[in-house]
Amino acid sequence: MDIELVMPVLGVEIEEGQMRAWQKSEGDSVIQGEVIAVISTPKLDMDLESPATGVLKTIIVDEDEIAAVGAVLAIIEADEDDATD
Amino acid sequence: MPKILHVDPSLTRQKTVLAIKSIPIHAYDTPLATERAALGDGRLRRMLRDMMIIREFETMLAGFKGQGAYAGIKHIYAGPAHLSIGQEAVAVGSAAALDAGDHVFGSHRSHGEFIAKGLSAIQKLGGDALSQIMEGQAGGQLLRTLEGRLGTNDIRQRAEQFLLFGLLTEILMRSNGFNGGMGGSMHAFCPALGIYPNNAIVGGSAAIATGAALYKKLHGQGIAVANIGDGSTACGPVMEAMNLAGMGQLTNLWDEAYQGGLPVLFLFHNNFYAMGGQTNGETASWDRLSRLGAGFNADNMHAETVDGTNPLAVMDSVRRKRDLLIARRGPALIDAECYRYVGHSTTDASAYRTKEEIEAWRSVDAIAGFALSLKAEGILDDEAEAEMLAGVKQTIQQITALSVDPEASPPIDIKADPFAVGRLMFSDELATLPGGGALIAPAETCSRVTQLAKRSRVGKSPEGKKLSAMAAITIRDALFEPILHHFQHDPLLIAYGEENREWGGAFGVYRGLSEILPYHRLFNAPISEAATIASAVGYALEGGRVIVELMYTDFIGRAGDEIFNQMAKWQSMSGGVLRMPLVLRCSIGSKYGAQHSQDWTGLVTHIPGLKVVYPATPYDAKGLMASALAGNDPVVFFESQRLYDTTELFQPEGVPTDYYRIPLGTPDIKRAGKDVTILTIGPSLYKAIDAAETLATEHGIAAEIIDARSLVPFDYDLVLTSLAKTGRLLLVSEACERGSFLMTLAANIQRFGFKHLKAPVEVLGTPNWIVPGADLESSYFPQAHDILDIVCNRLIPDLARPATGDRLWDNVALARQGL
Incomplete structure (x- = not known):
């Protein structure tokens, strides 16, 4: 099952964030809660955790790109067990 | 909030008790014979003499304040004289344990610490160092005055004269005082001898000494001492300083080379009175001042209470604390119990204490008691004591005569040099950057x-x-x-x-x-x-x-x-x-x-x-x-x-990547115009730019927008040049109008540029009431429409634009209501 990783709400007045760095590459295994990327707002850097255990299937927003809050940053293919939990 | 410090509920929630170590009270019991063997007779006699010098020096000040005379020398002294007569053993005992490079920071009552630290440094420094210090004071001016008038071939005696003369001329606010007469009695100091600012604000030295200790830890050597009184334990900043000096990160997080609490000694000269309020029993909650140490760390800040009437007990304690500080186990606290026989100041009639109490403390007087001990041990006899006191009196009298003599110690001639004080406000120096700032990664x-x-x-x-x-x-x-x-x-x-x-x-x-x-x-x-x-x-x-x-x-x-x-x-x-x-x-x-x-x-x-x-x-x-x-x-x-999120919208080339400086004090034209000048401070610049756009497009008015950028200093020339062109000026900022810097600018520009004005200078700050919540802020901070209203209705009334904001108030009526 595919799960979207989205640019989180970073504050009521912040409309966009920047992808600082991906800690994982496409095809890497990821665990739910593991930090897989760092995003930036003008004021702070923030860790982004994987929403599921599985594989980082597709990176949509590359490093240094700016994305709106709610935009899909990557697709995680969740493990069957994890998805049925 | 470093992540490596884990707050573990399973540990913090365990049932236990907090064990607090005991705090020594008057533990000193070293026999004088032992001290004599270690220190030698000369040093012990010098301690007695140092205490005599302090007392005689302050007796002289008391004479000037009370009778306008001392030893036949007439002088009216108008400044403060917070005397420490009775407390001399704390000053001398502590200074004896300090190195010349240790720095003391004092209080309003610090003549004693000044003299004691200076005399101690004079004994510990070499002749060359002393010469250098004396030559370095105002280009050797003070030394030259002494050389022409007081004879000696001994460098230490000369340095002693230098110390007392520089201090007294400073107290008398003469131009040759250690601080050019700008410090006076409560703020005299002489960094070259390790005597740093004495502070007229109670407890003011606690955190300043703590910062000095931080400098010493990172770049210097030795320790810093905050000489403060028992009354200062009730001052918040003193508590803050004691926490800062021992904060956990100093031992838990800092690099090994810098680990450990700060090398600062909080030395409380506990004379039992905070002016006329009695600390122990009346205004303080503690029963023993040293108890405070237990509130700050498991070492109790190495706190102890010592007998402040015995210079040897104080010296012993300060020496042990100093060793701990050098071993990076600071901070430390000493409660030195002592007593001042005189009032807080010379206008204090001691209505808050009994004569019996004063007499009881006189019976354990530091100087008389120490002299008796030395005599009992065979270190001194009556004749030598009398000779010592006579010598001290002679020295103080010589220094005093020289200090009140306007020829040797000229008063500051403010008529000849009206900016003598003003010139000291800023150095206006630019430092050169030495390079080599330590980084942990490039x-x-x-x-x-x-x-x-x-x-x-x-x-x-x-x-x-x-x-x-x-x-x-x-x-x-x-x-x-x-x-x-x-x-x-x-x-x-x-x-x-x-x-x-x-x-x-x-x-x-x-x-x-x-x-x-x-x-x-x-x-x-x-x-x-x-x-x-x-x-x-x-x-x-x-x-x-x-x-x-x-x-x-x-x-x-x-x-x-x-x-x-x-x-x-x-x-x-x-x-x-x-x-x-x-x-x-x-x-x-x-x-x-x-x-x-x-x-x-x-x-x-x-x-x-x-x-x-x-x-x-x-x-x-x-x-x-x-x-x-x-x-x-x-x-x-x-x-x-x-x-903070604002990007560069004015400089066509943007923000240079390279390092550059803009001199402080220079306002800057952000938009050129000829009809009206709008001078802004801070974010109001952007509202003014918006308003200028409307003025241009809807009214054909060219507003010149000047951003103040700096408030002190401030170069009015640019604004006056603009005013010469426009004749009309509006000042805008987000500060409450009453007492604001806008009002200073308005008053000054009206004075400096009156001939250019075609209308009164207008001021648009915020109303003289509290900042309301977020939703109401646009009604509070000046907006573009508020600027337009004032320009179009007050500065250029011909424009007669209908008001769109609500800031065209009757300011006279508002002022009547305190608004």
């Missing part, structure tokens, strides 16, 4: 640096579209760049404040710096605004350079004394001996209501001795921060939280 590896390298330096795209704060350099980034530059090139620069390290400051200006700066150069301060700023004062006056941050300008109230009396004054009160390279960053908030949104620029511009800056664009922020950090004067650097 600056190029800092994530923020790589991030900013990819950003646009201009705030607009080639098509004229405004770029977001993610895409272009903002004020936040523009502040970061010169700060990083100075960290790289100035090894003495440190920064601290709340949330400064991992968080990068609450508004992210320092974000990324923790990757490349060691803890001792960038650290999180406790929520102790007073101690944060006062310690920065201590660090700066020792020779360091420091940036401290107030998260909100509204917290200035928590550090009022430290900003207004300490940071602002030591440069001038030292008579130009000290420098104060301290930048205080204050961010001005919004949306958080009445206690988090105030522009208090007017409070600091009111205080002489502070430079004040408030940039509104990234280009200006970068250049002004560079100048603030390069100068040797204290700067209050205001930043608007609303503008």
Whole structure:
């Protein structure tokens, strides 16, 4: 099952964030809660955790790109067990 | 909030008791014979003599204050005389245990500590060092005066005369005093002998000495001593200082080379009275002052109570504390119990204590008691004691005669030099950056640096579209760049404040710096605004350079004394001996209501001795921060939280990547015009630009917009030139109008440029009431339509534009209501 990783709400007045760095590459295994990327707002850097255990299937927003809050940053293919939990 | 310190509920929630170690009270019992064997007779006799010198010196001051005469020398002394007669053993005992390079910071009652520390340093320094110090004081002027008038071939005797003469002429506010007469009785000092500012604010020295200790830990040697009174235990900043000096990170987080509590000794001269309030039993909650140590750490701050009538007991304690401080186990606390026979000041009739009490303490007098002990041990006899006292009296009389003599000690001639005091307010020096600032990783590896390298330096795209704060350099980034530059090139620069390290400051200006700066150069301060700023004062006056941050300008109230009396004054009160390279960053908030949104620029511009800056664009922020950090004067650097994300919209080339400086004090034209001048401070610039656009398009009026950028100093020429062209002026800022810097500007421009004016100078600040909540802010802070209303209805009434805002008030009626 595919799960979207989205640019989180970073504050009521912040409309966009920047992808600082991906800690994982496409095809890497990821665990739910593991930090897989760092995003930036003008004021702070923030860790982004994987929403599921599985594989980082597709990176949509590359490093240094700016994305709106709610935009899909990557697709995680969740493990069957994890998805049925 | 470092992640490596784990707060574990399973540990913190365990049932246990807090075991507190006992605190020694009057534990000293070393036989005098033992001390004699270790110190030698000469040193013990000198301690007695030093106490006699202090008492005779203060007796002389008491004579001048009370009878206008001492030993036949007539003099009326108008200044303060807070005497320590009775307390001499604490001053002499502690100074005996200090090295010449240890620094003492005192109180309003510190003549004794001054003399004792000076005499101790004179014994410990070599002849060459003493010559150098005396030659270095005002180009050897004080020494030359002595040489022509008092004979001696002994360098130490000469240095003793120098010490007493420089102090007394300072107390009498003569031009040849140690601080050029700018310090006086309560603030005399002589850094070359390790005597640092004595402070007229009770407890003021606690956190300043703590900052001096921080400098000593990082770049110097020895210890700092805060000589403060028992009354100061009730002062918040003293408590803040004792916490700061021992905060956990010093041992848990700092690099090994800098680990351990700060080498500062809080030496309480506990004379049982805080002016007329009795500390123990009346105004203090403690029963023994030393108990306070238990509140700060498991070592009780090594606290103990010692007999302040016995110089040897004090010396023994200070020596042991000093060893602990040098072994990085600071801070330390000593409660030295003593008694002043005289009043708090010469107008104090001692209505709060009995004659019996004073007599009881006289019976255990430090000087008489010590003399008796020395005689009992065969170190002194009656004849030698009488000779010693006669010699002391002769010395004080000689020095006194010389000090009141206007030929030898000329009063400050303010008529001949009206700016003699004014010239001392700022050094206006620019420091050279030595290079070699310690980093833990190269600056190029800092994530923020790589991030900013990819950003646009201009705030607009080639098509004229405004770029977001993610895409272009903002004020936040523009502040970061010169700060990083100075960290790289100035090894003495440190920064601290709340949330400064991992968080990068609450508004992210320092974000990324923790990757490349060691803890001792960038650290999180406790929520102790007073101690944060006062310690920065201590660090700066020792020779360091420091940036401290107030998260909100509204917290200035928590550090009022430290900003207004300490940071602002030591440069001038030292008579130009000290420098104060301290930048205080204050961010001005919004949306958080009445206690988090105030522009208090007017409070600091009111205080002489502070430079004040408030940039509104990234280009200006970068250049002004560079100048603030390069100068040797204290700067209050205001930043608007609303503008941190602002990109560069005025400079066509954007914010230069390279380091540059904009001189403090130069306003800048942000939009040229000929019909009306609008001078703004801070974020109001952008409202004025919007208003100017409307004036141009709808009324054909060309407004000239000037951004003040700096408030102190301020060059009026640019504004007056503009006024000569336009004849009309509106001033806009986000500070309450009453008492604001806008009002100062308005009054001055009216005086300086009256001939140019076609209409009265108009002022648009915020109303004289509290900042309301976020939703009402646009009704409070001046908006473009408010500016238009005033320009079109008051400055150029011909325009007769219908009012769109609600700020065309009857200001006379409002003032009547206190609004």
